Amino acid sequence: MRYILAAVSLVISLVLLGLGIGQRTIWAPPESIVSQLDTATDSQILVIPGTTMNAHDGRQSVVITGDGPITAVVGREHDVLGWVGETAHAVAGIDESDALTLTEQSGSSDAVPQLAGSDMWIEEHAGEGEVSFSIDLPVGYSIAIAGEPGTAAPADVRVEWPFDAKTPLFGPLITAGLVFLALALVLFLLALRRHRRRRGPQRRSHRELTRAERRALVRDAREGTPRGAVGPAQGAIEAPTADAGATGASDAVIAPDAVDAPDSSQAATDATDEPQTDATTDRSRGTAERTAAPTGRRRFGMIALPIVAVVALTGCGPQYWPSGPSTPAATEEPTPTSLEDTLPPVALTENQFDRVLEETRTVTAAADEARDLEQVSTRVGGAVLDARTTNYEVRGLNGEVEPLPGIPDGDVQLILPQQTEVWPRTVMAVVAWQDEARAQSALVFEQADARADYRLVYQTTLASGVQLPAVASPTIGAASLPGDTPLLQRRPTEITDAYADLLLRGDASEFAAWFREDGDTLRADLGRAAKDELIQRPEFALSVLEWGAAGDAPAPLMLVTNEGGALLATSFNETVRVTPKEEGVEISTSGAAASLAGVQETTAGIETTYQIQVLFAVPPADAPEGTQIQVVGYSQALLDANEVGQ
Known part of the structure; x- marks a missing residue:
């Protein structure tokens, strides 16, 4: 029964471990979130506010593609809007499907000057046909994009955020799989131990004596002389064959008189045999102990390995465990925490x-x-x-x-x-x-x-x-x-x-x-x-x-x-x-x-x-x-x- 339970636990552990690994491989979510803007605009300036750039957490990667020269600048939001002024421009937002959308702001269609070169910009990026850069844009800052002065702004814009690929089932599945694996090993070792105890020794300790050998032993006992002993006044008594003496001596039936009054030769023989028996026993015991020690360590290691793995998994990041819903920081209204936060911004940094x-x-x-x-x-x-x-x-x-x-x-x-x-x-x-x-x-x-x-x-x-x-x-x-x-x-x-x-x-x-x-x-x-x-x-x-x-x-x-x-x-x-x-x-x-x-x-x-x-x-x-x-x-x-x- 223990073998069956061990097998069932092993199958369950393999299934759970496979599902857990699948959470991080074939079923893993994408590593980034991409928002694409494909809508063309007639405005000369395209503005991406900080709220749009912070729709998701992480450093943003921006790629702008168009015909001719492209300029992208980064500045504080009030500076960007101040530079844009009354000029017609488009503002990029983000919808529920993470797609970039445009909102056209009406205004003057007069040609604007070169976007780059203003003292107010924090960063400037320029290129021919394509501009790409990575930035961690805080709320309160904006990106302004323009093409050649007098032409429409490029509208092929892609913004990419790193995605914190949370797999909340990975931790529980792997942990449960390792627990069942440890249980399977324990059940298997218990079943193996029980099986060995029930079988007992596999070799016979002696052979069956023949009728003639038994009679000879009884006769020798009655006469008072052990089989095979040589006394000083007696002649030698023929001992049984070497095979019989070797295997049957320990099981022979000795007469009471012989037991109570053993002769000197028998005592010497007993004295000689006793230390040999103890030494042999000690050597056997030592060998058994040395054999059992590494076997015990191996069993302990087989059980401890899954336990250690389970403990290690409990220290994994929160992305591997279920958690309650969290509100994105970008949607929270900033609350002034100091006098500096309530004052107007400085003219420049x-x-x-x-x-x-x-x-x-x-x-x-x-x-x-x-x-x-x-x-x-x-x-x-x-x-x-x-x-x-x-x-x-x-x-x-x-x-x-x-x-x-x-x-x-x-x-x-x-x-x-x-x-x-x-x-x-x-x-x-x-x-x-x-x-x-x-x-x-x-x-x-x-x-x-x-x-x-x-x-x-x-x-x-x-x-x-x-x-x-x-x-x-x-x-x-x-x-x-x-x-x-x-x-x-x-x-x-x-x-x-x-x-x-x-x-x-x-x-x-x-x-x-x-x-x-x-x-x-x-x-x-x-x-x-x-x-x-x-x-x-x-x-x-x-x-x-x-x-x-x-x-x-x-x-x-x-x-x-x-x-x-x-x-x-x-x-x-x-x-x-x-x-x-x-x-x-x-x-x-x-x-x-x-x-x-x-x-x-x-x-x-x-x-x-x-x-x-x-x-x-x-x-x-x-x-x-x-x-x-x-x-x-x-x-x-x-x-x-x-x-x-x-």
Whole structure:
């Protein structure tokens, strides 16, 4: 019966193991999920949102096929949609069957510019006829796809996700199969052991004695002399044949007298035979023990192997065992967990800023050397572009004029991007020079619209000994404020003109109390005291020097600091007119001013215009009494020079 049960258990185990292996082989699910988009679109831009890309878990593989050049870019969703703007585009979604579908968004059909090259993109991929890449796109980011500008976007798009091939029956089937296999082995060993016990020994221990041999033994016993023994007074008694004596001696019937009074020869014989019998028995026992030991170990190993396999399977991954249904993470609504999650996103990340800064350095250096205004205007704008425009012109007239300082080539010390999803956008940074003897520069970049590049609009040299107020980290950024905000100690639109008046009038200015004098190197270099000192120089003894403000100042750019104040970047123009006191006195000039004015000496006089860029630290409206606006950096550059009256 045990053999039958063992056989049945073995068959069941083989069936279960076969089904379990089949779960991972012939019945295994596919290793990936593929969504194909075959629908053509007339739109120039195809957008794949992060929600679509995260419909399944795992790193996504994207393959785009089409005719001609193909460009695919990755950016934050609000940046992608900002770049697309009012242009008609298609948005890819995914349906219940995991197929990609298109939703057309109406808009302008005007040709869009080249998709690649924007400062906002995290990644760019381009190719001819086909583009493929792998990415782990988080929610909140999107992919934009375009073909040649002015043509429809390629719509042959395939997205592939790795599929976590869960086989929940594999673990139970393999485990049950190994359990039945162990049971079959146990039943087989038990049946084999029982069979061996029931059969007993297979050899006869002695042969049957003949009648004559039995009579001879009885006779010998009566006479008192064992069969085959030789006594001192008796003759030898003929023993039975060798075969009979060997096999029958142990079974002979001995008379009582012979047993009770054995002679000396019999005792000697018994004494001689006893140790031989014990040694033989010990050797037999030792051999049996040595034979049984490895047999027991083999039996234990045969049983332990399936048990160990079962224990090992219990440690397998959850994909091999049944589990309750789980909700995909992509369908869950993100819940803000910190203040950073509730704030608007920053204008650009640190990596993006590094690219912007490096591109600005490269373009500006090449343009400064070639005096290429068109080239430098791709990365420079505002007050910085105005100063370089004049510098390029002067250097074209006079080769001895030095170029303006380039973009600092050292490490970035501080980045403060604006918190915003709209345009224009502002980013401030402090960058050092590799030459540690040079003071750090404060750079202000602005992106006018989504399709424009960031341009450097302000570049000032930080004053020595003046510390910037504390600002937020680059991942949080800072908010901007309107020009007429009441949240600051002074309205930003008033600060520029007020400081220009301070430089002209000094302590006599009604705005003198607004600004802190301690540490203000700009006031020390170009303020009223410096102007009065210049008038007293001998070379201007016959000249009249007059200063004034020229033109309207541009709107300042500002970002909020941690204490509620703001860093405010602005610029204004200041003119200086030198005219003769008496008729016939000539006013001489040299260098860049002479080149721009076109004269070195004139009796009419020279009027020169300078641009002054300033970075202010403005206190909040609730700052303690006595807190003043601090100048933390400035720069000056020549803008124009003319002969008076010309």
